[in-house]
Amino acid sequence: MTSTSRGPSAIAEPLVLHTGAGVVEVARTRMREEGSRYRRFWQTLWKVASDEGVRGVYRGLTTQLIKHIPNTAIMMSTYEAVIYLCRHHGF
Numbered sequence: 001m002t003s004t005s006r007g008p009s010a011i012a013e014p015l016v017l018h019t020g021a022g023v024v025e026v027a028r029t030r031m032r033e034e035g036s037r038y039r040r041f042w043q044t045l046w047k048v049a050s051d052e053g054v055r056g057v058y059r060g061l062t063t064q065l066i067k068h069i070p071n072t073a074i075m076m077s078t079y080e081a082v083i084y085l086c087r088h089h090g091f
Helices: 008-032 041-052 061-088
Strands: none
Touching: 008 041, 008 061
16 A cells, blocks of 8 residues: 555654654753753653643654655655556566
8 A cells, every 4th residue: 555545644654753753852852961950761751741841842843843744755755656667667
């Protein structure tokens, strides 16, 4: 089944993936700050959530989605084009 025949799930997959990746990116960024009080991944997420609320955990998500969604669309389109060409040219 190709991504074009899956309909909404082809759009939902990257959104879910990058939403989870956005949370990881928040933790990584906080742990990299100089003089950071954050040491471990789960401890970082817990502290951010308790200090700033759930919104703090998802800070920067919009920017991440704006950056990654076009990239995902280009990759999916390229994949579909390659599959089409291979099938119609005997590869």
